[in-house]
Amino acid sequence: xxxxxxxxxxxxxxxxxxxxxxxxxALRFSRTTSDFFVASRTVRPGLNASAIxxxxxxxxxxxxxxxxxxxxxxxMLWYPIGWTAGYLMLLVFVAAxxxxxxxxxxxxxxxxxxxxxxxxxxxxxxVAIGWLYLLPQxxxxxxxxxxxIDAPEWVGPVIVGVVVLVNAASGGMRSxxxxxAFQYWLKLTALLVPAAVLLLVWAGDGAPGAGGSDGAWSxxxxxxGGEGLYTTYSLIIAxxxxxxxxxxxxVRFYTNPDGGAARRTTLTVLALLGAFYLLPPVxxxxxxxYGDELVATGRTDVLVLELPRIMVPGLxxxxxxxxxxxxxxxxxxxxxxxxxxxxxxxxxQDVTARPWSGRRLDGITAWRLGAVIAVSAPLLxxxxxxxxxVARAVGLAFAVAASTFCPLLVLGIWWHGLTDAGAVxxxxxxxxxxxxxxxxxLADGSGDGLGPLLLSQPAAWSVPLxxxxxxxxxxxxxxxxxxxxxxxMVRLHTPETVTLDRGPM
Amino acid sequence: MSEDRPQRVRVTGPPRRxxxxxxxGDIDEETRLGGVYLGSLLREQLWLxxxxxxxxxxxxxxxxxxxxxxxxxxxxxxxxxxxxxLLLGIVVYPVLVLLGWRYVREAERNERDFVELxxxxxx
Numbered sequence: 001x002x003x004x005x006x007x008x009x010x011x012x013x014x015x016x017x018x019x020x021x022x023x024x025x026a027l028r029f030s031r032t033t034s035d036f037f038v039a040s041r042t043v044r045p046g047l048n049a050s051a052i053x054x055x056x057x058x059x060x061x062x063x064x065x066x067x068x069x070x071x072x073x074x075x076m077l078w079y080p081i082g083w084t085a086g087y088l089m090l091l092v093f094v095a096a097x098x099x100x101x102x103x104x105x106x107x108x109x110x111x112x113x114x115x116x117x118x119x120x121x122x123x124x125x126x127v128a129i130g131w132l133y134l135l136p137q138x139x140x141x142x143x144x145x146x147x148x149i150d151a152p153e154w155v156g157p158v159i160v161g162v163v164v165l166v167n168a169a170s171g172g173m174r175s176x177x178x179x180x181a182f183q184y185w186l187k188l189t190a191l192l193v194p195a196a197v198l199l200l201v202w203a204g205d206g207a208p209g210a211g212g213s214d215g216a217w218s219x220x221x222x223x224x225g226g227e228g229l230y231t232t233y234s235l236i237i238a239x240x241x242x243x244x245x246x247x248x249x250x251v252r253f254y255t256n257p258d259g260g261a262a263r264r265t266t267l268t269v270l271a272l273l274g275a276f277y278l279l280p281p282v283x284x285x286x287x288x289x290y291g292d293e294l295v296a297t298g299r300t301d302v303l304v305l306e307l308p309r310i311m312v313p314g315l316x317x318x319x320x321x322x323x324x325x326x327x328x329x330x331x332x333x334x335x336x337x338x339x340x341x342x343x344x345x346x347x348x349q350d351v352t353a354r355p356w357s358g359r360r361l362d363g364i365t366a367w368r369l370g371a372v373i374a375v376s377a378p379l380l381x382x383x384x385x386x387x388x389x390v391a392r393a394v395g396l397a398f399a400v401a402a403s404t405f406c407p408l409l410v411l412g413i414w415w416h417g418l419t420d421a422g423a424v425x426x427x428x429x430x431x432x433x434x435x436x437x438x439x440x441x442l443a444d445g446s447g448d449g450l451g452p453l454l455l456s457q458p459a460a461w462s463v464p465l466x467x468x469x470x471x472x473x474x475x476x477x478x479x480x481x482x483x484x485x486x487x488x489m490v491r492l493h494t495p496e497t498v499t500l501d502r503g504p505m
Numbered sequence: 506m507s508e509d510r511p512q513r514v515r516v517t518g519p520p521r522r523x524x525x526x527x528x529x530g531d532i533d534e535e536t537r538l539g540g541v542y543l544g545s546l547l548r549e550q551l552w553l554x555x556x557x558x559x560x561x562x563x564x565x566x567x568x569x570x571x572x573x574x575x576x577x578x579x580x581x582x583x584x585x586x587x588x589x590x591l592l593l594g595i596v597v598y599p600v601l602v603l604l605g606w607r608y609v610r611e612a613e614r615n616e617r618d619f620v621e622l623x624x625x626x627x628x
Contacts, residue, residue, distance in 0.1 A: 077593035081565065084598060088561060088605050092554040096612070232569045240561075260616075263609050270605045274598030281594045414551050486540070493547055495616040498623055 007322025008148035015186070015329045016163050022179050023167040045261050049268035051177045052252050054184030054330075055338035056083070056269075057276060058133075059140035060394040062187060062331040065277075067300035069284025070291060076284075078232055079395075080277035082239025086398075087273060090244040091266040096259035097413045097492035104254045105346050106247060106405055113412045114420040115482055121427050123350045125404050126247045128431075129397050130343035131378045132438065133246070134336060136393035138382035140301075141332040147302040148325040154383055156332075161379040164336045168344060168375070169368040176337050177255065183334040184272065190327025191279040194308050194320040198286055201311050208289055231457050235395065238459030242398030245405025248338035251345060258496045283307055304328065336375075343374035385442075395457075396438045403430030403462040407470045413492055415471075416485050422474025430466025434458045542622065549615045557608045565597055 061083065068076035103109035107122040141156030167176060202208070243249060256262040287294065287303045290310050294300055305328065308320035348370035352361060361369065404427050411418045411426075437458035454461060474481075482488075487501065494500055572578055572589060581588040 074587075074589045074593060077590070078569075081593060081597050084601055085561060085565065088601050088608075089558065091605050092557045092608055229569060229573050236566060236569070240566075260613065263612065267602070267605045267609050271602050274602055277598065278595060281590070285590075414547070486543070489547065490543060493543070493550060495620060498620055 007318045008325045011322040011326035012145065012148065012159070012329050015326045015333065016159065018182070019163055019179055019330075019333055020166060022182055023176070025178075045256070045265040045268060047177065047181050048252070048255055048261075048265045049272060050181035050184045052180075052249070052265065052269050053272040053276070054180035054182070054187065054334045055248060055252065056273065056335070057184065057187055057331055058335035058394065059137050059144075059328065059331050061276070061280065062191070062328050063140060063144070063301055063304050064394070065280040066283035066287065066304045067302070069281050070287040070295060070303050071300045075228065075232060077281060078235055079239065080280065082236055082398075083243065084270065084273045084277060085240050086243025087266055087270050089240050090249070091263060091270070094244045094409050094413065095253060095262045095266045098250065098409065099253050099256050099262035100259045100492050100494075100496070101488075102491070104251065105342070105349065106245070106250055106408075107346060107350065109250075109412070110408060110423065113482070113485075113488055114418065114423055117420045118423050118427075119350070121424055121431075122405075122408075123346050125400075125427065125431055126346045127343055127374075128435075129245070129401050129405075130247050130339045130346075130374070131381070132400065133248075133394060133397040134339050134343075134375075134378040135382050135385075137332050137336045137339070138379055139393075141329070142382070143301055144305065144325065144328050144332070147299075147305050148321070148328075157379055157382045160329075160332045160336055161375050163333055164340050165371060165375045167337055168340045168371045176341055180334045180337065183330040184276075186330045187327045187334075188276055188279075190323050190330070191276070191283075191304070194324055195279050195282045197316075197320060198307065198311050199282065202286060202289065227453055230453065230460065234399075234457035234460035237463055238395065238399040238402050238457070240402075241406040241463060242400075242402035242459070244409055245401030246397070247342035247346070248335075250405075251342045252338075260495070280304070286311070340371060340374045344370040346370075347373055392441065396434075396441060399457070399459040399462065400431065400434045400438065402459050403434040403466045406463065407466045411467070411470055411474075415474075416489065417474050417478065417481060418470065419474045419477045419480040420482070421477040421480055422470050422472070425473040426466050426470025429469035430462055433462035433465050437462070542619075546615065546619045549618075550612060553608065553611050553615065557604055560604060561601075564600060568592060 061080065065076065065080050068079065098109065101109055101112060103112055106126055107119045110118040110122045138157035138160060141160040142153040143156070145151040145156035145159070146153055167179060253262050253265075256265055283304050287300075287307055291300075291303055291307060293310075294303055294306060299306075304324050305321060308324060309317045311317065312320060344367065348367050352369045352373075353363070353366040354360075407426050407430060408423055412423070437455045440455045490500055578588055583591055
C-alpha cells in the first residue's frame with residue numbers, strides 16, 4: 001500500500017501548507033482588532049462570495065452527498081438543494097437588514113434589537129450549534145485520512161484542529177477571507193477535473209447502466225410512502241430555513257460594506273453553490289455503476305475518494321485520488337475555520353474579554369484564548385465519541401438553527417411586536433425541542449414508529465413550535481416591546497444613501 | 506472719501522415662504538407621516554420576499570408531493586436522463602439563481618423609489 005498513499009500525503013501536505021502560507025501572507029494586512037474580527041469591513045462582493053462559499057461547502061457537501069446518493073438514491077438530492085435554497089431564503093428575508101443592523105454575531109443582533117436579556121440564551125445556542133457542526137468536520141477528517149493515507153483515525157482531527165487554530169489565532173477574519181476564497185476554487189477544481197475524466201472513462205466503457213435493478217434507486221420517494229414524505233419535507237424545512245441561523249454564515253455578512261453589497265454577495269454565493277452542487281450527484285451515479293463494493297462494505301462516505309482508483313487503474317487513478325483528497329481536506333479546513341472564528345467571536349465577547357476577578361485580557365489575547373477553547377472542546381469530543389455520520393450531524397445542526405435563530409431573525413427584522421420575553425421563550429421552545437432530538441440521535445437514534453420518526457427529523461414540528469411560541473408570548477407581553485423598535489426598523493430597512501437618524505451604532 | 510462710513514448692513518425679515526420640511530425629518534421625529542413612509546417600504550420589501558418564498562415553495566417545494574402523488578413521473582426520461590434527476594440535480598440550481606437575481610433587482614428598485622419619495626420634497 002506504500003506507493004498508493006504517496007499522492008494522498010502530498011495532497012494533504014500541499015493543502016495544509018498552502019492554507020498556512022496564504023493565511024500568513026494575508027496577515028500582513030491584519031493590523032487592528034477590527035481586522036481580526038471583521039476584516040475591517042472592506043471585502044469586495046466577489047471575493048467575499050468566494051469566501052462564503054468556500055467556508056460553507058463542508059465535508060458533508062464534498063463527501064457526504066455523493067455517498068448518500070449512492071446509498072439512498074434520488075431523495076438525497078434534497079440535501080444540496082436545501083443547502084443552496086437556504087441562501088435564497090437568507091437573501092430574501094435577512095441579508096441586507098442584518099448587515100444594516102451593524103451586528104457582528106447573532107447575540108449582538110438580539111441585544112441590539114431586544115435588549116441585554118436575550119443575549120446569554122443566544123450565546124449558548126451559537127456555541128452549541130457551532131460545536132455540533134464542528135464535530136462531524138473533525139470526524140470526517142479522520143475518515144478521509146484513513147482512506148487516503150492509512151493514518152490512524154485521530155490524525156485527521158488533530159491536523160485540522162491545529163491548522164485551523166494557527167490560522168484563526170494568528171490572522172483572524174482578514175487572513176481567513178483569503179484562505180477561504182482560495183479553498184472554494186480548490187474544492188470546485190478538485191471535484192470538477194476528476195469528474196470530467198471519470199465521465200470520459202464511463203463513456204469509453206460504452207456508458208454502462210447500473211448492474212441489477214435500479215428502478216427504486218433512481219425514483220424519489222420510491223419506498224418511503226407517507227414517512228418518506230414527512231422526512232423529505234422536514235429536511236427541506238431544516239435546510240431552507242437553517243442556513244440563515246448558522247453562526248459562521250452570519251458573521252460573514254458583517255464584512256460587506258453595506259446592505260446592497262450584502263445582497264449582491266449572497267446572489268453570487270447562490271451561483272457559486274449551484275455550480276458546485278452539480279458535481280456530487282455525478283459521483284453518486286457513477287458509484288452506482290462502478291462502486292458496488294463500497295455499498296456492500298458500507299463505506300459510502302469515501303466514495304468520492306475511492307472512485308478514481310476504482311475506475312482508473314494505475315498512476316492516473318492515484319493522481320486523481322490525490323486531487324480529490326486535497327479538495328476534501330480543504331473542505332474540512334475551511335468550514336472548521338469559519339465555525340471556529342464564529343464560536344471564538346462569541347466566546348471572546350461573552351467570556352474571555354469579560355473582566356475576571358478584576359483583571360481583564362487585552363483584545364487580541366482574549367481573541368486567541370477564545371479560539372483555543374472554540375477548537376479544543378469539539379476536538380476532544382470528536383476524539384472520544386464514535387462516529388455519528390457526517391451528513392446526519394450536520395443535518396441536526398441545521399434543524400437546531402432553523403428552530404431557534406430563524407424565528408428570531410425573521411420576526412426581529414419584519415415584526416414590530418417582538419418582545420424580549422417572547423424571543424427567549426421561542427428560543428427555548430425551539431432549542432429544547434430540536435435539542436432533544438439531537439440528544440436522542442447522538443445517544444441511540446434507532447427504532448420504528450412515530451416517535452423515532454419525529455425525532456430523527458425534528459424540523460417539521462420544532463420550527464413551527466419556535467415561531468408560534470415567539471409570536472404568542474410576544475403578544476401576551478406586548479407592553480415589553482422596546483421603545484427604540486421603530487428607530488431600529490429605520491436602521492434595518494432604509495438604504496444607507498439617505499441621511500436618517502438610525503440610533504446609536 | 507471718508508473711510509469711517511458705516512458698513513452696509515443687509516436688512517432681512519423672516520422668510521415669507523417656509524421651505525418644505527424634508528421628509529426625512531418625519532421619519533427621524535417618528536411622526537405619523539414618517540411611520541407611513543417607513544411602513545410602505547417595509548411592506549413592499551416583505552411582500553416581495555413572501556412572493557419569492559411562495560414561488561420557491563410552489564416551484565421547488567412541491568416536487569416531493571408531486572412525485573408522491575403521480576408515481577408515473579418517475580418513469581419519464583428526457584434525453585436518457587430520468588426526469589427526477591434532471592429536475593433535482595440540474596434544473597433547480599439555475600431556477601434558484603434566477604429567483605435571487607429577480608429579487609435583488611426588485612428590492613433595489615423599492616429602495617430607489619423610497620429614496621426618491623423622500624427627496625421629492627427636500628428639493
